[in-house]
Amino acid sequence: MTERLEERLGHRFTQPALLRQALTHRSHSTPHNERLEFLGDALLNCVIAALLYERFPQLREGDLSRLRASLVRKETLAELATELEVGDYLRLGEGELKSGGFRRPSILADALEAMLAALYLDAGFAKVEEVVRRLFAQRIAAIDPERAGKDAKTALQEWLQGRRLPLPLYTLRAAHGAAHAQEFEVACEIPALKIHVVARGASRRAAEQAAARLALDALEAKS
16 A cells, blocks of 8 residues: 555565554554654754765854754655655544645654654665655755855845845735644745745745745846
8 A cells, every 4th residue: 555655765664564653643543653753853864964964075063054954844854745745645533634634744744754764663774864865865956055054034135135135025925724734825025126926834934934945046047
């Protein structure tokens, strides 16, 4: 039943129960994935730290730490889990199923970390490193050292201040979904440069960050 997910991960589990537990939310049954999530979080941080250390030998500790935090944040992990279609395999309780828990960023992110722990217990650290390296390859390759460790809003603000331009305007346009699983829509405007972008996120802050990233992309396209 999980064959396609295992193909995407690039690993066939010799202990299928580990993967099943990694995909089991506490609302469904025990054993659930919370302990695996704890282990997976530590493994992920270790591998990402090593990859960044290798990729950016010139960066200082503080910049590397900020970069790691941006890569292992909930939103990024949820995006990766969505790309793997993890939501199709989650084992959720009835309440979570009805409320769309298979799309909730926190549940998806936790499941991905739990899956990394399951990989470690089934095949060892080298397999975790291989999978994380592949999953994060494009994101790490796309990092701009000039903005190393800075979130999108900070990078956009500094870019504008450096050119003595007004700061961007962020406007909440809408909030969709039930209170416990909302999605926010935020616009980012830079009138002086005729830039207007809209993005969504699981929180207002996440939506603002996503909009700032789109604005930075628009600036790069203009240059």
